[in-house]
Amino acid sequence: MAGVILEICVDDVVALNNAVAGGADRIELCSALNIGGLTPSAGLIKSAARIPVPVCAMIRPRAGNFVYSSAEIDLMRHDIDVVLEAGLAGIVLGVLKINNHLDTGTMHTLLQHASGLETTLHRAVDLVPNIGDAIEIAVSLGF
Numbered sequence: 523m524a525g526v527i528l529e530i531c532v533d534d535v536v537a538l539n540n541a542v543a544g545g546a547d548r549i550e551l552c553s554a555l556n557i558g559g560l561t562p563s564a565g566l567i568k569s570a571a572r573i574p575v576p577v578c579a580m581i582r583p584r585a586g587n588f589v590y591s592s593a594e595i596d597l598m599r600h601d602i603d604v605v606l607e608a609g610l611a612g613i614v615l616g617v618l619k620i621n622n623h624l625d626t627g628t629m630h631t632l633l634q635h636a637s638g639l640e641t642t643l644h645r646a647v648d649l650v651p652n653i654g655d656a657i658e659i660a661v662s663l664g665f
Contacts, residue, residue, distance in 0.1 A: 531555060533562070535569050542573050549573070550614055550642075552580040558645070560585065561601045567608045576611035578642055581632070588618040588646035595628060602636045612639045616646025623650060624659050633664055641665050 529548040530541040533555040541549055551570050552559035559580045562570075570577040581601050583594045590598070598615070605613055613636050617625040624647070633641055643665040650656040 531559065533559070535566060538566075538570055538573065542575055546575055548611075549575055549577040550580065551577050551610070552582075554585070557585045558582075561598075564604050564608075567604055567610060571608040571610055576640070578612035578614050578640060579605045579610055580644065581605070581613045581615040582644070588616050588649070589620055589625075590617055590628070595632070598632060599635050602632065602639075605639065606636070610639070612636075612641055614642040614644045616644040618646050618649060621651075624656055626659055626663065629663055 527547045528545060529550055530544070530546040531550040531552060532538045532541050533552045538549065538551070549570065551562045551566065553562045553566070554560045560582050561580055567579055581598050583590065583597045583601070602613060615629070615632060617628045617632070619625045641664060643660045647653070647656050647660065
């Protein structure tokens with residue numbers, strides 16, 4: 523099928539290598555997939571930078587909801603720096619307000635920090651009260 527992209531989520535180096543060997547067109551790199559995926563370690567990010575397939579790293583500092591403190595947002599910026607320095611293709615992230623609406627201000631700030639990287643809005647969008655509005659916002663942000 524022309525135009526179909528096989529993206530595989532992985533959370534360790536064995537799965538990373540198996541995904542490449544199995545024909546993945548793109549990798550979503552995480553840690554802790556069993557709890558929905560968290561930011562991968564710097565070592566795993568550096569290993570992924572050597573593979574011949576585009577890799578996008580999850581930027582999610584902890585399990586649970588997608589409402590983050592200012593300290594967690596700072597951590598996310600540092601994690602984006604690691605991704606930029608490693609030369610990965612992109613990031614996967616999502617931030618919500620306490621009412622489960624997209625936190626456009628925070629995401630705009632993080633996306634500016636990730637300038638030049640591909641960006642994907644992750645499963646936080648599944649929790650928004652109005653998916654149509656959220657899609658329009660995501661597109662306007664550049665996802």
